[in-house]
Amino acid sequence: MSESKKWVFSFQEGDGKDKQLLGGKGANLCEMTQIGLNVPSGFVISTEACLAYLEDNNLPENMFNQVKASLELMEQETSRQFGGKNNPLLISVRSGSAMSMPGMMDTILNLGLNKDTIYGLIEQSGDRRFAYDAYRRFIQLFGKVALNVDDEHFDEVFTKIKLDHGAVDDVDLDAETLKEVAEAFLQIVKQQTGHDFPDDPYLQLELAIKAVFGSWNGKRAIDYRREFNISKAQANGTAVNIVAMVFGNLGNDCATGVAFTRNPGTGENRLFGEYLINAQGEDVVAGIRTPKPIDRLQEEMPELHVQLLELRAKLESHYREVQDFEFTIEQGRLYCLQTRNGKMNAVSMVRTSVEMEREGLINKDEALLRINPSYLEQMLYPRIDPSKQNHILAQGLPASPGAAYGQAVFDADRAEQVAKSGTKVILIREETKPEDIHGFFASEGILTSRGGKTSHAAVVARGMGKPCVAGAEGILVDVMTRRAKVGEITIKEGDTISVDGSSGNIYLGQVDMIEADFSTELNTLLGWADEKAQLKVLANADTATDANRALKYGAKGIGLCRTERMFNDVDRLPIVIEMIVAETKEQRQEALDKLLPIQRSDFKSILEVMSPNQVTIRLLDPPIHEFLPNEKQLEQELEELEQLRATVTGLDVLKNSMNLINNSNSKVDRRLPEFVDVQLVEESIEKKYLMLKKVRALYETNPMLGHRGVRLGITFPEIYSMQIRAILEAAADCNSRGVDVKPYIMIPQVCTVKELKYVKDFVTTISADVEKQYGHPVPFKFGSMLEVVRACLKAEDLAKEAEFFSFGTNDLSQATFSFSREDAENKFLPLYNERGILQDNPFEVLDVNGVGKLMTLAVDWGRKTREGMSIGICGEHGGHPKSIKFCHKAGLNYVSCSAPRVPVARLAAAHASLLAEQD
């Protein structure tokens, strides 16, 4: 090593940006010093010195000389002397690496104390007890960290002395006793190490520096780096920070506190924090004394309060972020010990962003970029008040965000019944089925004991924006007795419970909640976002209510309206079932004729709400067996009915004979059960058998890859025809009333251009018909989902027929990975994430390298045929910031997501544009 190598940097000279060299804390201290904050005097020994030491097991040449020189500077600045009997300079020795590793390495306080300097400290502080307390603590900490003496030796003696003095707490010990402790501790060190405790402060310092360097390779630090995947390259040793001790506890002209430059809860532009007079930093944290709100300082130390406001201004104007800082007042002098960006909730992030922009502190781009888009979501749902302690009864999967409470009910009918009286209810089921849909409408939240994040319950609840906890396996649901058991605890119908779909937690009783908050500032911010974003944000919405909400959240149209959701309504499902079980085309048409006006009115209201924006309506997608009851349930019902028949038939006979008896004794009659019509039972059995037959005929081994989407449209053209007519008539009707609407007809599960052509033929015929009927043209667009791999591969051909594309990345990801989401998330995906085979769950975060590659190809191919073709995404990924970034790069025109994610997506879209500009 050359002699001129610089290992040590005073806070005045260190480069505040060079965390690699100075560690995070060291760089921060340098920066604070250099922007004129009153930081205690000190210097940094570089991480390079650490690495050099670890390699040679020797401090690098000349390093300690540089330390000594820096110490001299400190002595000048503080007018104190290191090792001086009078007015001694005491210092802290702290680790600090480039990556934050809180608490993983060692720190020594009050270094420089010894048999002589203790008197200086007594004089300085005028407090013997304080001085000896500091001394005995220093001996133990130094002994442990620098000399490897086990804590237990010190603890044993300390406990004994406390006992001898009849003291319960440390504070019960007086100065003399603490002196006794210090002396005993010095003895321990001698016994354990075979040497006297080092009194030479320079030797103390040398040993302390080596100990801190060494702690980099301590077990704790190594474990931490492994746990958090900090690679060797990233982890380049620790710096050592030497800082003059300042004391907030040397009298009533002293204080210590922590503060935020603005309120981290509300974002209010006002200093926020707490302090304690005559106290050390740890006292504020420990909570033994109750700290005072920062405003009180104005009365207690008005001059210092002014300094604190100046400090705040300096911090914000320099860091241009809300700062969370620590300060100490030592005998009337304000020191800033540390500062960092304040952790804030979404509300305060949004408010401070907007206000800081107005104050000219930051520009709009910065205002947008400082907020993690995902963070916004918490503003849009009620949430459990985090400041309250609540006992968690059980946990499930966080399947649809938000929190709610209500009375437990165990079936959909009951939910509807109870909710009608204005009572809030939570629907609890093992799992839900389409026929439970009215229960969803009636409930505040959903709780299931089975199924994952894509179970029926989860998907429907997300679509409605209702909280859902799914797959809470610890809960045993017994629908028959209307009870659920969690261990020893039983939830009965009517018991109040709370669910938190953001965390998956379930609570007994009503838990305090914070309401959603779509503030003016958020609107302002999202307005800026829209100006920056290139991607339009549309919403997935299936009803006029959903559409209204989406509009409120700023959606620029509807990217996915799932027509099948409309089929699940309690008044429609029977007609849908009628359509499915129809044996002839005529029977099916009859059912469809009933559905037509219903669908038309659905579409009319959605189109009107969204006028004049696009409403993309996807024709029927799921396999039709999803609308039917499940096989096992039917079998069971049939069994019961057959038993009933047997009983009824038996009873009938019995009743007849009873009647004979009754003639003589009328009391017997009352003991007979209600008479059930055999005929009715027979009919019911026959109906159920027909249904069972249909259910079995429709059974599919792999329903994900089954008879659905356009495949249904081709095998049952009358279903798609009805839907197309409903859409076009709805649009024509709106147009007739001067309402400008834009229906986009979207075909799901397309895999070949001929499928599109086939359906387009219906559209052409029907639209001509509707135009004739209404006497004016009906503008619409015709497009295709890209959710089948082959559709992506054939995008160039598909674009000949389709005027727009929409990637359905849920299905596309399943097909690209050959993962069934439902199965994968319960079976091997967690292990895949754990073993690092997949970084993310591809159903939550779009797989840019695989699925994304295919999408990019499809976009290119599609636009080769149809230049500038409108292409979007309507899978769940459409609301995920990382995926939105990809969509921007891939040149999509829009993303579509559930209403509550619209704000997230708007901000993410702006981020994507801004980050692309910066690239």
Next chain:
Amino acid sequence: MSESKKWVFSFQEGDGKDKQLLGGKGANLCEMTQIGLNVPSGFVISTEACLAYLEDNNLPENMFNQVKASLELMEQETSRQFGGKNNPLLISVRSGSAMSMPGMMDTILNLGLNKDTIYGLIEQSGDRRFAYDAYRRFIQLFGKVALNVDDEHFDEVFTKIKLDHGAVDDVDLDAETLKEVAEAFLQIVKQQTGHDFPDDPYLQLELAIKAVFGSWNGKRAIDYRREFNISKAQANGTAVNIVAMVFGNLGNDCATGVAFTRNPGTGENRLFGEYLINAQGEDVVAGIRTPKPIDRLQEEMPELHVQLLELRAKLESHYREVQDFEFTIEQGRLYCLQTRNGKMNAVSMVRTSVEMEREGLINKDEALLRINPSYLEQMLYPRIDPSKQNHILAQGLPASPGAAYGQAVFDADRAEQVAKSGTKVILIREETKPEDIHGFFASEGILTSRGGKTSHAAVVARGMGKPCVAGAEGILVDVMTRRAKVGEITIKEGDTISVDGSSGNIYLGQVDMIEADFSTELNTLLGWADEKAQLKVLANADTATDANRALKYGAKGIGLCRTERMFNDVDRLPIVIEMIVAETKEQRQEALDKLLPIQRSDFKSILEVMSPNQVTIRLLDPPIHEFLPNEKQLEQELEELEQLRATVTGLDVLKNSMNLINNSNSKVDRRLPEFVDVQLVEESIEKKYLMLKKVRALYETNPMLGHRGVRLGITFPEIYSMQIRAILEAAADCNSRGVDVKPYIMIPQVCTVKELKYVKDFVTTISADVEKQYGHPVPFKFGSMLEVVRACLKAEDLAKEAEFFSFGTNDLSQATFSFSREDAENKFLPLYNERGILQDNPFEVLDVNGVGKLMTLAVDWGRKTREGMSIGICGEHGGHPKSIKFCHKAGLNYVSCSAPRVPVARLAAAHASLLAEQD
């Protein structure tokens, strides 16, 4: 139209290649004439004339003059006169379009007959009856075709005259009566048309030509073109062929016959055919008189026999294909009326190809190209003798080709039992399960009443090369009573049935079969194919037996050895189940330790058989629940066991009390059922419950996309480790004995490079271990299936770890289309084919435009990383000629298919090379 336009072409001048202009038949007649065959004199009126006529509804200018000129030429050639009283020239007027449309348009024979020329015909033939018969036929045909007189008018009169003369058949009528018929027919024409029957032969001809032209737009022809998708562009009208009539029935120096230049059944190089003396062509076909074999002509007309052999030689040397031709001998003169390529079976195609090459008629390329590769398959399976008439009992899907007969058995155990005694059996089941595998081994063929072409039965049977008819829904199988019902007919155990897996037909009793025939000629031909082919053909084979068969069929290695098939053997399945239900890693390891030596010995024998060629072994692929019994069955068994327990417990009590009674009366004891151990029942119940629990835990919504392949290898690394060890130890053992083997370890269901890396780590560790154990290196290759879309997209990365790729196009097609094969083939695929949305079933014919596009990209990407990387295909498409053509184009190195398709694939691979050369 210019006056010089040529509408009419004599047989001497027409271009034999120009079917568009002259129609198929016309061009053929010209070609035959010009190569010196004695074709009756004649000419062709072009299709252009037809189109011109249809457009203007007028014969084009000058056309009829050209016709007259050509007629004069005919008169010269035949020394007869059109309309001449003496020696009249009679002609036929036939349609003939470019596309073959057999029977769809009109033909008129004996045109030129009238009140005068009839006498000439009588004189020419010396047969009044013949002449009047010809006359009355002509009047009716001309009346119908050219004058639109309904057949029924003629038929009515004809029937009446027959009645009057007490005649049953036409032949019972004498010349006078036929004359009477002719006269009556002339009257009918007059009555129906209001005009006399046209006696002017030129007028007859003009009307006939117009009628033939007009028939192009007749209903029959239009329907035909629609049915066979003949587009407007392809269908450019019909030519009209005018040919001099020649008669094979003018006396005993006349004859008519049909012949093949070689035997179409055996391929023998010898004239093959039949003839009748003094007969017309239709007599040979009609079968009223029994024709004589062609050899007899040598005795009957030795000179003409020589001429016939000369004709044969001319035909073959010109057409260089076996010809199927018609001839007529008119008064000692041989005419060739028609020739076309002979339809032959595979055996004769192969033999004639090889022999014609040896004779120098064709070269090897031509020999190869003239055989449709798919055709070869029929040579490799026994088949139902097509010459026998058999009553079809029922039909199912042709799930695995070949035919077999045997005694019906209804479960696998019984199959094994009965087969042991040497009896041939056919296993009949509703559907089969892995535990039936020993039944497959024991049976000649499999018949199921449920499931499609990819059902377990179908796949396993194809793998074993055993015939299978699947999904024969007309058959009700009742395993309990060991019977199957087809309508009223019952098949009992032991009844003989025959199944034809090539057609799906099922027969009662033993049906005659033709044995498979792998002839010397086939070997020669396939040898030539191998020389030409660039694609290597490997086989899918799971056992040493399969491997041996593959070798016999010329496979150059094994492209897919499915290790799970080995797990299904009756002695292994219990261990596999033990492995699956294991609760701890140790229990699982115990089971795996038992499987290791079994798998090792499996691999050893396959590797040895294939030495020194590659054996590609795919590690465990299917979801493990496939090895377990199904849920319903288990539930049922449990129910029965519980009943048994109840009974047993009851009996136990009963028995105890009975014992008391028994002491006094020993006869009661005999009435008690056998004592069943309650303990045993309890244990059995517990075991079944455990199994049921496991089955339910392993349940998957979409098993196709489930927890399988490498996903299993990663979640249960000990399974893959066992398999890798078994492979490498087997190879090491072979090497130790000087046997050169090439194991290729192949990982299924890969979707990311990290999966490959994960497994490769095992391989590296285990191979080092095995090398140490055996003391010498163990060469092997490590590769990946490409059957997941994402794997194709990431081929560039995958190629870093994989030394070879193999496309699994079964799964890849499912994922690319998002079609579940099992569901699609039963639900919407047939309709998709019917409506022309998909041309082919993508699971039979590789979808070149979609799946193929992805494959081509993957090949490029993979070889970007690893130049010249070996890439093959091992899905079922690997044996399909159309798909093989694609594989050749895509630059694959090999295809792998089931053993019986290896010859097909070898020929197809040669075709692919040859056709690519021609491109």
